[in-house]
Amino acid sequence: MKTPRVVFHLAAFAICVLAPFVGSTSINLYSAFNFEIPFSDNIDAQILFIARIPRVIAGALVGAALATSGVVLQALLRNPLATPFTLGVSAGGSLGAILVIVLGFSVSSPFVPTVALASFIGSLTAVSIVYYLARFRGNRLSTNVLLLAGVTLNSLFSATIMFVQYMADYTQSFYSIRWLMGNLDVSGYTPIISALPLLLVAFAVFCYLPRALNVLTLGADSASARGVNVLATQRLAFFSASLATGAAVAIGGPIGFIGIIIPHAVRMFVGADHRVVLPISASLGAAFLVICDIGARTILSPVELPVGVITAMFGGPFFLWILVRNQQN
């Protein structure tokens, strides 16, 4: 029996709503919601509203962004192995962040955290280079060039990251390695608010894309023959997925696995229609990352595990189980 689509969305919503009530410390919910106690004296309220809720929102947004970017890029590149990190966006973002960490730059802005800003600038640089290389190919983007340029840029940025880490002192090296493992502890709403406009633009484009992506997966010529403006669709898909990835990396660092396992897991359950795959990937991506982050903050509490380690360690075997189960069926 097919699982109704709404069940996925409801389950994901329930996970995100309940997640703030789980944590490494026990809080008194009565006093957390007792608004007669001044906020500056209410530790329970501060833990709930400053530490946990922003963290769950960040996890949901980053998870949804990475999962949907994975879906869009796999359709755009017509490659099931494509991930949000294939086109070098994540490596560009990571390089930007690590340069700021190692060189110790700081921008005194109350609206955008310095590392997040640097990460987003790094992502934009990577996107611009890849797009510049792939754009002059008749009336469409060359997916081969996109893919190859992205993979090359990924390697180039990764090598530069290693060089910067190698030249940095121990503390900075360790600090930057830790940043690369992902972290959703945003300590407030500033990182979320600063990335939200970018994510909203990307999600709005994702709402418009599914039909065009369905046709695009048949090949650019077939899509063109069916009246799809291939170049415009490719551009929208490329820039929106890159925007979502850049914003997600700026919030939580390069958290791997979500962009590849969630789209494929969703396709195994609901088929390949992007009108269904995209929204369910958003919900499941959000729920999956929020669950992984609960693990990150509670398994070894009070020591925190990097969320990227959890997504890979638990996500990988879980995905293999789905794969085997699907083949048996």
Added chain:
Amino acid sequence: MDTCPKPTKLKHYLIIIGAVCLLSVTTVLPASGEIPRRIVSVVPAVTQILLAIGAGPQITGVSSFDDSQEVASLPKVGALLNPDIEKIFSLSPDLVVLYKNQIEEHTQLKRARIKTFLYHHGTLPDIPKTVRTIGKHIGKEFEAEQVAVGIETELRKLKEQTTGLAKPKTLLVFGREPNSIRNVYASGGVGFLHDILEVAGATNVFADIPREATRPSSETILAVAPEIIIELRSKHATENNINSDNNAWKTFSSLPAVKSEKIYVLTGNDLVVPGPNVAHVAKQIAELIHPEAF
């Protein structure tokens, strides 16, 4: 009268002179053999110890992170992650100070028959011990003993000054993201920074965590509610940066340290170096925690 000593007497004199010479050599020479004349140190803490015990002229190469004036003009030979073994060889050292886990470099130097001193990062009482061991290795036992006793005396004095005083819950931070309370690195319950907090009369909020460094989440920081927050920064931090950075703590307004404005920043490149300056650092921290005792 015959003024010349008899051959048997001469033999006795020669034996006595020989014995005196031998005795004086054994008191100068280190236990390991010859006194090293060309020392290369990859470990900043040991470089500082060498300078403190008067072995500065014997140093011929230092790590990339040694920035004290005395060694500024010396060749840099890399550090823990990137030691330049070729450069080390080119300096013809007779003693190379390495970290204990630099196994590959140790093997290469051993093959070239160059002596090594393997440094192990330890606790606060290990620092004077390391000073004495190094002194023994380079024939500066007396000077090393003086420095080690100096550190021990200062720490003991500090401990006496803070004994009996209230022990405020203190968070010792040595790294975080600029302008936000993300990716905070703090002292855990092991290592010389934790020991410094104890000597300075504080209770480390992460004393239960059996690690030198811990990365607490914002939830954990709120839950442990430190009464004092001390941040250790490098000299590169400017006053503007420090002020805008400190404002970031205001997000956690329920923390007693934020309410009472007991958030302090210490700047200096040797704050996290377990070297001869450690007692001075401990004193600076104690003065912040217990201003009434000084």
